[in-house]
Amino acid sequence: MLSILQKHLEENLPFLAGKKLLLATSGGIDSMVLIDLFNQLDYTIAMAHCNFGLRGNESDGDEKFIKDYAQKNNIELFVTHFDTNKYAEEFKLSIQIAARRLRYNWFYELIEQNDFDYLLTAHHLDDSIETFLINLTRGTGLDGLTGIPQQNDKIVRPLLPFSRNEIEQYTKENNITWREDSSNASDKYLRNKLRHDVVPVLKSLNPSFLESFQDTLNHLKQSQSLADDAAILVYKQVVSEQYSQKLINISKLKRLPNYKAYLYQWLAPLGFTAWEDIYSLNEAQSGKQVLANGYRLLKDREQLILEPVEESVTNVYEIPEGTTEISQPFAMRLTNVNKTLKKYANNAIYVDADTLKFPLFARKWIEGDYFFPAGMNGQKKKVSKYFKDEKMSLSEKEKTWLLCSGNQIVWIINKRADERFKVTDKTTQIIKIEVL
Template sequence: MLANLQEHLYKTLPFLKEKKLLVAVSGGIDSIVLLELLKQLNYNISIAHCNFSLRGIESDGDEQFIRDYAHKNNIEIFVTRFDTMHFATDNKLSIQIAARKLRYVWFSQLLEENNLDYLLTAHHLDDSIETFLINFIRGTGLEGLTGIPQQNDRVIRPLLPFTRSEIEMYAKVNNILWREDSSNASDKYLRNKLRHDVVPVLKSLNPAFADSFLQTIANLQQSQSLVNDAAILVYQQLVSEHEGQKHINIEQLKRLPNYKAYLYQWLNAFGFTAWNDIYDLLEAQSGKQVLSANYRLLKNREVLLLEALKPLDKEVYEIGEGVTEINKPFTIKLEMVNEISTYSTKKVIFVNNNLIKFPLFVRKWQEGDYFYPLGMNGQKKKVSKYFKDEKMSLSEKENTWLLCSENQVVWIVGKRADERFKTKDTTNQIVKIEVL
């Protein structure tokens, strides 16, 4: 196995030889064998061990075993302890997900703080098979069937071509000691049930199952690459970007025979899971939306609009008398002028200082707000009706602010001024209000 790993690293990961490597070590057979192999090949390695405090004295025994190993072999070691149960409860996560989040955040910090280049984990071929089966059972797209990748940014898995039996054989022949995690014997977790009950059956049906799986994964990865290329090409034709939003042209999208597949490729990375609801958006009324944890996909007339969710700003910002500038929620400048030099209802308005009452307020619009649009001869209009007439999207409405004098709307900021506060030829106190 040592020679095979050396050849594998030389062919696919030659850059590791001159790098400083952090090896994630639990104390189990996989990570200990990885350590031994890298040590034999004279790689520059450090150890990172997480004590998740889940198995009492057994977890503490794992930690001490790793500390002793590092000391005996003169290898730099980093150790941390997590209250994993508490973290999982507070964040409403499973123990496995909580442990994963905790350790990878810590690993990333270690890389940055200690000027280390890559994190190496001991995932192997059987882990990749189990991940494939878990994704298959739960339902997934093509990318979920491509196995565990050899590299994700700075995380590298050098043992992926090797089976668990090869690792066990190497440990036995070389008299390597390791710690056995008692939780691995339990079928409480799906991965363990697959490991104990399903994978052995597959291997009995096909003695060359591991080799067949590797070939299948290689084929699927090539197919995924083709899908990615096609998704990028079509994306460039159908999707435009505007101020942090992505606009997907619905009419053009529906002309594609496989439009659902394209939507999946474009949106999967944004955490969406309600795919039938997303596909239904194409025929839904304008204003319908589907949410993920951090993003929103909104039907807005002829486009699907994708944007990051923002916390609702319910604050009211005050502009006191004599104030010439505020910078929240955006920059507004006020200036006393003698005449109207330019006029734009988009970025600049001029109002009669005698008609406004300080302090002025900047706030989000609310249902029931109304104003008298400038140039409409004193006709009253609901702000919501104005939005509808202007064909504004839900996102645009949510990001619209009002400048108010007491309870009266002076300006739908950046859009339309109110008739009641306009200047006349006889006005001798003019306030120029500009939004930047």
């Protein structure tokens, strides 16, 4: 197994050579084989062990086992403890998801703090089979049927070509000891049910199941690669980018024979799952949206707007009298000047200082807001009507700020000033308000 692994590393993972590697270590059979193998190869390695505190004395026994091994083999070891139950309860997560999030957050901290190049985990071929079956039972696209990837960013899985039987055989031939996790015997979790009840049946039906499955995975990965390439080519024809937004042209999209497949390719990696809602956006009214994992897909006339959802911010910012510059919620400068310019950009207005009532306020618009647009001879207009007339999308409306004096709108920032505050022949003090 050592020589096969060495060849696999040279042919498929050559970038690991000469790098500083951190090995995730549970104490179980897979991770102990991983450590033993890499300890024999010419790599700089360290071990990282998480005590999740879920199995009492058994968890502490795992930790002691790992510490003794590291000391005996002179391998650098990092250990941490988690209150996994508390974390899961606080963030309303399953224990499995909570443990996964905790350990990988910690692994990335170790990588950054100690200049490791990669994290190695001991996932193997049987794990990939189980992942395939889990995704199959839950419903998935092609990407969910390609098993566990060999590499995700800094996470590398060098044992994926090997089966559980090969790993067990290696421990017998090399007298490798490990710790048995009692939870692996429970069918409480779906992965364990598949491991104990489904995979053995598949292996019994086809003695060459593992080899056949590996071939199937390779074919699926090739198909996924083709789909990815097609999605990139079509993306360039259908999608334009504007700052943090991606604008999907609905007319061009619908001319594609399988436009739903392309939407899936673009959106699934971002966490979108409500596919029927997404597909129906093409025919929906403007303003309809689908949210997922910090993103939203918004229907706006003849396009779909994909953008990150901004974190909530304070609704109202106070600007006291005498303020010359602010940085939140945007950068703005207030300057006393002697005259106005005849022409100036939308990011600045000139106002009669005597018409202002301090403190001023910057806030988002609310239903019922109205102002008197400059240049409209004192005609009152609802802000919502102004937005509609300007054909502003929901996203643009949400990002627009108002500058207010008391209950009166002085300026729809970068859009339109209010007539009531304009400079006249009777003005004695002028303030220039400029967004930087």
